[in-house]
Amino acid sequence: MSIVCVRGGSALDEQSVRAHLASVLRLENVAVLLGAGASVAAGGMTVMQLWKNFIRDHSNSASRFANEGFIEQEDTVVSNFEGENQRDLPNIEVLLDRLEIAKVDWLRRKPASRNLKVFLSDISLLLKCIVNAAVLNESSWEKAPVFDQLVCHVKLLQRLVGARQPGQASPWVFTTNYDLAIEWAAESVGIHTHTGFVGIHNRTFSPQSFDLGYRNVNAKGEARFGCNDIYLAKLHGSLTWEISSGEFRELAAPEAWPKLSAIISGAKPVDESLMVFPRAAKYLQTVGFLSGELFRRFSDFLAKPQSGIILTGYSFGDDHINRLLRSALLNPTLQIVAFLPEFTGTKEAQLAKLKPEVKRLLALNSPRLTFIGGGANAYFNNMVGFLPDPMLYDLKEQEFRERIKEISGDKNVE
Numbered sequence: 001m002s003i004v005c006v007r008g009g010s011a012l013d014e015q016s017v018r019a020h021l022a023s024v025l026r027l028e029n030v031a032v033l034l035g036a037g038a039s040v041a042a043g044g045m046t047v048m049q050l051w052k053n054f055i056r057d058h059s060n061s062a063s064r065f066a067n068e069g070f071i072e073q074e075d076t077v078v079s080n081f082e083g084e085n086q087r088d089l090p091n092i093e094v095l096l097d098r099l100e101i102a103k104v105d106w107l108r109r110k111p112a113s114r115n116l117k118v119f120l121s122d123i124s125l126l127l128k129c130i131v132n133a134a135v136l137n138e139s140s141w142e143k144a145p146v147f148d149q150l151v152c153h154v155k156l157l158q159r160l161v162g163a164r165q166p167g168q169a170s171p172w173v174f175t176t177n178y179d180l181a182i183e184w185a186a187e188s189v190g191i192h193t194h195t196g197f198v199g200i201h202n203r204t205f206s207p208q209s210f211d212l213g214y215r216n217v218n219a220k221g222e223a224r225f226g227c228n229d230i231y232l233a234k235l236h237g238s239l240t241w242e243i244s245s246g247e248f249r250e251l252a253a254p255e256a257w258p259k260l261s262a263i264i265s266g267a268k269p270v271d272e273s274l275m276v277f278p279r280a281a282k283y284l285q286t287v288g289f290l291s292g293e294l295f296r297r298f299s300d301f302l303a304k305p306q307s308g309i310i311l312t313g314y315s316f317g318d319d320h321i322n323r324l325l326r327s328a329l330l331n332p333t334l335q336i337v338a339f340l341p342e343f344t345g346t347k348e349a350q351l352a353k354l355k356p357e358v359k360r361l362l363a364l365n366s367p368r369l370t371f372i373g374g375g376a377n378a379y380f381n382n383m384v385g386f387l388p389d390p391m392l393y394d395l396k397e398q399e400f401r402e403r404i405k406e407i408s409g410d411k412n413v414e
Contacts, residue, residue, distance in 0.1 A: 004344055004374040008367030017372060022388040024308035024335050025163035031172035031301055032156065033321070034182070036133075037313030037341075038380040041152040042181040045133035047317065051089055052078050054129045061122035070098050088355070091317060092130070093236065099123050120269075127270035131263050134178040134239055141257035144184060152381045153185035157230060161191060162390025164226025170194075170213055172231045174298050174309075176318060178239045180253060182232055192229040196294070197250035205248040207293045233294040235321070241290075248290050295320070302328035311338040312383045316357045326357075329366055336369050339383045343373025
């Protein structure tokens with residue numbers, strides 16, 4: 001299947017898509033939103049793969065969740081998530097929230113009908129599957145991966161950074177993933193990452209660090225460049241965050257790995273102080289401070305003038321993010337470009353297969369909203385190929401300068 005693209009109710013061909021993406025990357029403020037699908041190229045799992053692994057490998061736990069009303073009985077059958085008429089996945093974060101509330105209620109009332117030890121074991125198995133899906137390459141935790149192990153992520157960051165012009169803000173990367181793909185990719189090519197944590201030996205969360213940046217004070221004239229850093233907001237938490245004495249800390253990968261490897265092997269249950277899971281039941285821990293601050297940054301970005309955001313690997317399954325994106329369309333200078341593999345066209349039968357939120361957005365026919373689909377053409381690894389190479393900008397700008405010099409006779413035109 002070839003690429004399928006609709007912007008404001010009008011179809012775009014591949015050349016027009018590339019031109020539109022180039023113009024989006026030239027806006028004053030640029031960001032990407034990465035969902036689980038973006039980590040597949042680095043060895044991660046989609047939410048679909050995660051859930052199928054859980055109900056296949058831990059069927060008894062899944063059945064108990066269904067029997068107690070946390071999920072539907074149909075959610076425990078692997079075959080229901082295969083083929084063209086597969087059912088929608090249960091929201092993992094909502095499920096975690098329900099389980100957490102139930103655990104608190106059990107501890108308060110201690111009903112005889114539930115075995116707490118079994119219940120906690122079932123929760124731990126689900127968390128273990130989530131951790132396992134986000135580990136990516138185990139060897140990378142003790143020795144940082146080189147750039148060729150994260151080719152697509154490196155290309156994404158290089159093209160985002162390379163498109164920035166002197167004076168423009170550094171790009172943002174918002175992600176719902178727990179893995180370290182972005183951090184590793186950035187480090188492998190010398191791009192600095194602002195995660196909100198500051199410090200050398202004790203990295204604690206300090207949100208004002210998002211308001212800082214880097215610049216080359218020595219470069220002038222044609223030697224200037226846009227930026228060499230990115231802002232990274234991990235909206236749903238990270239494998240390397242921990243809560244210690246009421247403070248949020250970011251651990252180095254080798255420091256976090258012993259605990260994570262013990263969780264994956266089953267030697268230890270999930271240590272929830274190591275990984276910050278977003279749950280309403282833990283509002284003061286997550287939503288009230290760290291997660292709330294990151295979502296505020298996401299909301300603030302969407303409200304900025306002359307902004308563009310590219311969505312990739314995101315399936316519109318998070319209601320909180322969906323509401324923010326929907327509200328952001330009130331910003332008259334915002335451009336949203338969504339790569340969605342399941343989008344195959346605007347005919348009634350094609351729209352019927354999409355999530356309600358996607359159909360709602362498509363129905364707006366907004367010229368500030370672009371959907372790009374067509375199966376594998378819209379996967380993360382192919383999406384990166386649609387972004388313009390920074391070298392193209394350099395060549396065009398150099399030709400432009402030379403032309404101006406010829407016309408004006410001025411040899412010092414910058």
